[in-house]
Amino acid sequence: MVIEFSKMKNYIKDFSKQRNWDKLHSPKNISMDIVVEATELMDIFTWLDIEQSKNVKNNFEIFEHIKEEMADVLFALIRLADLLDVDLNQAFWDKVKKNEKKYPVEKAKLIAEKIQSIGK
Numbered sequence: 752m753v754i755e756f757s758k759m760k761n762y763i764k765d766f767s768k769q770r771n772w773d774k775l776h777s778p779k780n781i782s783m784d785i786v787v788e789a790t791e792l793m794d795i796f797t798w799l800d801i802e803q804s805k806n807v808k809n810n811f812e813i814f815e816h817i818k819e820e821m822a823d824v825l826f827a828l829i830r831l832a833d834l835l836d837v838d839l840n841q842a843f844w845d846k847v848k849k850n851e852k853k854y855p856v857e858k859a860k861l862i863a864e865k866i867q868s869i870g871k
């Protein structure tokens with residue numbers, strides 16, 4: 752999978768400009784839109800049990816909807832990155848380096864095991 756942030760960023764910029772959305776696209780509004788779109792994605796899963804959620808790919812209509820909402824989240828995230836001049840690729844790798852320190856493997860495994868043992 753190749754994510755072409757730069758190509759997507761330029762597309763979104765043109766798409767938004769053509770529709771006079773630039774004034775609406777403040778960082779505040781777009782950060783809120785990321786949550787709105789993420790909520791739309793989550794809503795698809797709301798009443799599914801865990802097994803059903805793992806098998807959504809078997810339902811064409813639901814899976815198409817999931818892909819659309821994932822794309823909406825990505826659209827908004829890339830738009831926010833553009834508005835704030837953030838290099839998403841760099842931001843991602845900077846953050847995972849922090850996460851590696853914050854969640855050392857052995858400590859994280861213990862926490863995961865503890866969580867999975869709840870109710871057993």
Ligand SMILES: [Mg+2]
Binds near residue numbers: 819
């Ligand atoms: Mg949506």
